[in-house]
Amino acid sequence: MIMANDRSLLATAYRHVLEASSEEWSRRLGKGFGLQASQTELGEIRIMPGGLCFSDEATFLEAVTTGFAWPRIGPFLSSPVQSLRAVGVLRGMTSAVQGGCGPEVKAAVGLRAGLAAAEAYAALDLKCVEAMARESSGCVSFTVANTDVSAWFRMDAGGYRSGSGEPSEDADARVTFRDLEVAVRAVETGLDPLVAPANGEIEVRGRIPLAEAVGYVADRASRNLVFPT
Numbered sequence: 001m002i003m004a005n006d007r008s009l010l011a012t013a014y015r016h017v018l019e020a021s022s023e024e025w026s027r028r029l030g031k032g033f034g035l036q037a038s039q040t041e042l043g044e045i046r047i048m049p050g051g052l053c054f055s056d057e058a059t060f061l062e063a064v065t066t067g068f069a070w071p072r073i074g075p076f077l078s079s080p081v082q083s084l085r086a087v088g089v090l091r092g093m094t095s096a097v098q099g100g101c102g103p104e105v106k107a108a109v110g111l112r113a114g115l116a117a118a119e120a121y122a123a124l125d126l127k128c129v130e131a132m133a134r135e136s137s138g139c140v141s142f143t144v145a146n147t148d149v150s151a152w153f154r155m156d157a158g159g160y161r162s163g164s165g166e167p168s169e170d171a172d173a174r175v176t177f178r179d180l181e182v183a184v185r186a187v188e189t190g191l192d193p194l195v196a197p198a199n200g201e202i203e204v205r206g207r208i209p210l211a212e213a214v215g216y217v218a219d220r221a222s223r224n225l226v227f228p229t
Helices: 006-029 057-066 073-078 080-097 103-124 126-133 180-189 208-223
Strands: 036-039 045-048 052-054 138-144 150-156 159-164 173-177 202-206
Touching (some): 006 045, 006 080, 006 103, 045 057, 052 057, 052 080, 057 080, 073 080, 080 103, 103 126, 103 138, 103 159, 103 180, 138 180, 150 208, 173 180, 173 208, 202 208
Parallel strands (some): 138 173
Antiparallel strands (some): 138 150, 173 202
16 A cells, blocks of 8 residues: 655645635534535646646645645636635634534534544555554544534445434444534544543443544544644
């Protein structure tokens, strides 16, 4: 199996992050729209809808982590209104991860971002590939107690997927964060997998080894995601 180099892995992870975070942000705030990213044969990163096109992976990473980077002018001008709206979504989701929309939105968008990045790491990062190889197919649900913040991560024959809300099929394992404060801390810095369950910050039920493997991958991915604070 060929592993991605660091920048390519990050770019792939951030494409997943962009799509998941923009979808969650727009759904919760009732504005904007979900964004989709793809890479051309020339190495450019295109964001749809609109005409945002970044010349390389480094510029794309800057756009997602800071909320803005200079796109290529030609594609931008080909669809200026949608391009400006896409910039607004980028800036909005970045602000949400920083806490600009409140702790619940921060937890929801951050959780989706971490699990989306985990899709890429589970497939392309050697240590994560090894961790997931020890587990069989299954789904892990993540929720924050007394809120509507929830997301899921699934591995099956088709690869890795994640999404918002309850999974379409019963979860094999369930991870519940005690409250928003714990969830936000998990998004910002991660939680100790041994200490957090012992002191009641999280509750894990069902296939605990699967939940631990997914948690490890999500934590490893999240530690490499950079957003300004």
